[in-house]
Amino acid sequence: MTFNIGNQQAVNINNVGGDQTIQGGQQGTFLGGEPSEWAASLVTRLHALGLPSEAAEAEAVQTELDRARPDRQSIATRLARLTEALTSAGAIAAMGESLRGPLMALAGWLGALGAPILHMLAD
Secondary structure (H helix, E strand, C coil): CCCCCCCCCCCCCCCCCCCCCCEEEEECCCCCCHHHHHHHHHHHHHCCCCHHHHHHHHHHHHHHHHHHHHHCCHHHHHEEEEEEEEHHHHHHHCCCHHHHHHHHHHHHHHHHHHHHHHHHHCC
């Protein structure tokens, strides 16, 4: 089987050559926009939650994203540290998609560098 797909944008995409069984359903959140906008959204939400040090980390990510050539490794390191802190504090569990959405969007933008972040968010 051959797939010739020019462009796809969706929350869940399943390109399957044959049968597929999904138990428990599929769901996700699509966050449109650009990486800098996702980081700005994260900063706003963290400030609203009264988490200034976490918001500062997100601001550093946003600053890096605003550069002409953002350092993806630096962004991945900061996001991993931020995600771990938010997970440990229970903030992601409490706020759900409000925090998870921008974090997942940024991790997805990072590609392979974002895989550890996506793993933390999946737990």
